[in-house]
Amino acid sequence: EADIYQxxxxxxxxxxxxxxxxxxxxxGHDKMYWYQQDPGMELHLIHYSYGVNSTEKGDLSSESTVSxxxxxxxxxxLESARPSHTxxxxxxxxxxxxxxxxxxxxxxxxxxx
Amino acid sequence: GQQVMQIxxxxxxxxxxxxxxxxxxxxxxxxxxxxKQRPGGHPVFLIQLVKSxxxxxxxxLTFQFGEAKKNSSLHITATQTTDVGTxxxxxxxxxxxxxxxxxxRLTINP
Numbered sequence: 001e002a003d004i005y006q007x008x009x010x011x012x013x014x015x016x017x018x019x020x021x022x023x024x025x026x027x028g029h030d031k032m033y034w035y036q037q038d039p040g041m042e043l044h045l046i047h048y049s050y051g052v053n054s055t056e057k058g059d060l061s062s063e064s065t066v067s068x069x070x071x072x073x074x075x076x077x078l079e080s081a082r083p084s085h086t087x088x089x090x091x092x093x094x095x096x097x098x099x100x101x102x103x104x105x106x107x108x109x110x111x112x113x
Numbered sequence: 114g115q116q117v118m119q120i121x122x123x124x125x126x127x128x129x130x131x132x133x134x135x136x137x138x139x140x141x142x143x144x145x146x147x148x149k150q151r152p153g154g155h156p157v158f159l160i161q162l163v164k165s166x167x168x169x170x171x172x173x174l175t176f177q178f179g180e181a182k183k184n185s186s187l188h189i190t191a192t193q194t195t196d197v198g199t200x201x202x203x204x205x206x207x208x209x210x211x212x213x214x215x216x217x218r219l220t221i222n223p
Contacts, residue, residue, distance in 0.1 A: 033210075040199055042215040043156070058210075090155055101146050101158030102203075102211065 003027045006091050006105035013081055013112055021076040021108045023091030029103075030096040032074040036060060037088045037107075049074055050096075081112045117204045119214030127222050132189040134217035136202035143205050145178055145185045150216070151198040189219075197221050 004025040013019055025032070030051045035043040035058075045058030049068040063085075064078050074093075078085060088109050092102040116139045126132055136145065144163045148156040160169055162178035162185060169176045173196075175188045185204075189196055199218045203211040 040152070040216075040218055043201070043213045045210065048210065092156075101148075101161060102156070103158065104155040107155050 004091060004093055004103050004105040006108050008108060010109045015082055015112055017081050019078050019081055021089055023074045023105060024072050025093045029093035031094050033092045034076050035090040037090055083112045086110060086112050117202060117212045117214045119202055119217055121217055122215060123218045125220045126192055128194060129191050132192050132219055134187050134200050136185045136214050138183045138204045140206055141182050143207055146203045147176060147187055148201045149198050156201060192221050194221050194223055
């Protein structure tokens with residue numbers, strides 16, 4: 001069973017809207033990540049966090065921002081959505097030690113019209 | 114920067130045939146992980162390999178880590194329709210972030 005939850009599961013919004021994608025995990029994991037993935041394609045890291053008040057940009061340039069005020073919560077915000085943001089956004093987490101696999105959420109499929 | 118290349122990008126097989134996907138890193142890795150993503154789903158962690166030359170098996174799946182810790186493979190024996198999906202390798206160097214390969218999409222003709 002997934003212990004990492006993403007909401008909404010699907011979202012269709014208009015261009016220019018501000019949106020926040022939610023990600024919460026109940027496992028007490030220190031490390032959390034946001035990936036962008038087009039269907040069936042590779043995963044692109046856009047943000048990550050190694051703990052509360054720690055956030056870093058990933059490898060893919062993104063116009064989104066994140067925050068990590070609580071261990072369990074890692075929301076992703078798009079200030080002004082554009083059609084190019086249409087994609088699937090996957091949140092993942094893992095414990096502090098590096099020898100654990102990632103647990104992924106079910107993702108948010110975002111469509112910007 | 115560290116790169117992880119995965120081949121082939123796509124593979125179509127008849128049910129019952131074997132399947133192999135390969136992963137190559139430009140640098141020596143501390144460990145390598147494998148994930149499976151079903152169509153419409155999210156990646157699910159399968160296994161982690163840490164030791165040079167390590168071989169691990171999960172039923173019909175065999176995972177190998179190269180002696181130089183720069184390459185890895187996933188082999189599926191006698192594929193079944195439930196094996197359909199995209200298989201990703203992900204390599205890590207020290208305490209750095211995981212770097213995912215591009216994935217191999219497996220489709221199966223029943």
